[in-house]
Structures are given as C-alpha cells and as structure tokens.
Amino acid sequence: AQKVTQAQTEISVVEKEDVTLDCVYETRDTTYYLFWYKQPPSGELVFLIRRNSFDEQNEISGRYSWNFQKSTSSFNFTITASQVVDSAVYFCALSNNQAGTALIFGKGTTLSVSS
Amino acid sequence: AAGVIQSPRHLIKEKRETATLKCYPIPRHDTVYWYQQGPGQDPQFLISFYEKMQSDKGSIPDRFSAQQFSDYHSELNMSSLELGDSALYFCASRGTKREGSTGELFFGEGSRLTVL
Numbered sequence: 707a708q709k710v711t712q713a714q715t716e717i718s719v720v721e722k723e724d725v726t727l728d729c730v731y732e733t734r735d736t737t738y739y740l741f742w743y744k745q746p747p748s749g750e751l752v753f754l755i756r757r758n759s760f761d762e763q764n765e766i767s768g769r770y771s772w773n774f775q776k777s778t779s780s781f782n783f784t785i786t787a788s789q790v791v792d793s794a795v796y797f798c799a800l801s802n803n804q805a806g807t808a809l810i811f812g813k814g815t816t817l818s819v820s821s
Numbered sequence: 822a823a824g825v826i827q828s829p830r831h832l833i834k835e836k837r838e839t840a841t842l843k844c845y846p847i848p849r850h851d852t853v854y855w856y857q858q859g860p861g862q863d864p865q866f867l868i869s870f871y872e873k874m875q876s877d878k879g880s881i882p883d884r885f886s887a888q889q890f891s892d893y894h895s896e897l898n899m900s901s902l903e904l905g906d907s908a909l910y911f912c913a914s915r916g917t918k919r920e921g922s923t924g925e926l927f928f929g930e931g932s933r934l935t936v937l
Binding site for chain 1: 854862863864865866869877879909911913925926927928930931933
C-alpha cells in the first residue's frame with residue numbers, strides 16, 4: 707500500500723527564515739512519482755514539483771529546493787528566506803506509474819509566515 | 822495554456838438533493854481524477870477514469886457516481902446529499918506516457934459544494 711506521511715501539522719516562522727517541510731513515503735512500486743502541491747487560502751492546488759523515482763538529483767527553483775533521498779524514503783521541501791506569501795498548506799503526494807491510478811496525499815503541513 | 826476547468830465553482834444544495842459537477846480536462850489528457858477535500862482535510866481520492874473507463878476507485882460513497890464521456894470530460898453525480906458532503910471537489914487530469922506527457926497531474930480550481 708502507498709502512504710505519505712507529513713509529520714509536521716503546522717509550522718510558524720518569521721519572514722526571511724528558512725523552513726523545511728518533511729515528507730516520508732511508503733510504496734512497493736519501483737517506479738513512482740513524488741509531488742509537492744501548495745494550497746493557498748484561496749483553495750486551489752498549485753503544482754510545485756514532480757520527481758520520478760529514478761531521479762535523485764536535488765532540485766532548486768528560486769527560493770524552493772527539494773531533497774529526494776530514496777534511502778530514507780523522504781522528499782523534503784525547503785523554502786529559503788520565507789515570505790508572507792508562502793503561507794499556505796503544503797501537500798506531499800505519491801503516485802505510481804500506472805495510468806489512471808490515484809495520487810495519494812499526505813495530511814498536509816500548514817505553514818504560517820509572519821512579518 | 823489551457824487548464825482543467827471545473828463547473829460550477831460554487832454550489833449550494835439542500836439535504837437529500839442531487840448535484841452534478843463537471844470537469845473538462847486539459848486537451849489531450851486522457852485520465853481524469855476526482856478528489857474530495859473536507860474542511861481542514863487532505864484531498865481524498867474518489868475515482869478515476871482512463872480512456873473513458875473507470876480505472877481506480879477510492880472512498881467514493883455509493884450515492885455518488887461518475888463517468889467520463891467521449892470528449893474526455895467527466896461528471897460527478899451526487900445524490901441524496903448529506904451535510905457531510907460539503908467539501909471542495911477537485912478534478913485533475915493527466916496525460917499518459919503514450920501521449921508524450923511528463924505524467925504531471927494538473928488540478929482544476931475546485932468546486933465548492935455546500936449542503937444546507
């Protein structure tokens with residue numbers, strides 16, 4: 707069975723702090739995809755990144771970076787120099803490679819960035 | 822670029838009424854997913870369709886049904902609505918590798934159903 711665990715329910719930081727959101731996953735599939743989505747207060751789900759299981763390179767996109775480690779089944783997300791606009795719920799998700807199969811979400815981490 | 826379109830964006834119904842939500846996937850995407858997100862909850866997978874056939878089923882109540890049509894749009898039908906059905910319903914679409922897709926799942930903006 708597939709499972710995604712986001713142990714941090716809520717995180718509060720002050721602007722300009724760095725923050726890391728943890729994600730641990732479980733799957734028996736050898737080929738799978740990992741995702742991060744942002745859900746701002748307006749409610750839509752905003753795609754941030756997709757990583758396939760064969761690509762363990764870390765990725766950086768502006769203030770965002772992701773650390774994928776298969777050895778620990780983790781796909782952590784770091785925001786550098788956080789801003790108030792980063793306040794949102796962040797979901798980590800997992801999917802296998804088969805067409806039509808579901809994306810399984812973690813419970814989400816609510817990030818609050820204060821000025 | 823075209824995104825996933827959901828309608829209506831907001832819907833208010835009474836208990837025991839019926840509601841239908843529509844989803845128009847990104848062009849050339851052949852897979853559609855439905856998710857239900859209750860207040861303060863993570864999105865829960867309901868059902869998915871690949872090439873107009875049901876491909877996976879999650880925690881969809883028996884009162885709900887869905888289908889994907891020949892133009893790949895999908896409809897989620899909800900009957901005998903209950904207060905607990907109040908939620909944000911997301912539709913997502915995905916293209917398969919055969920379509921040259923990268924496998925990304927794109928979500929619509931959601932349809933907010935309120936049952937009174």
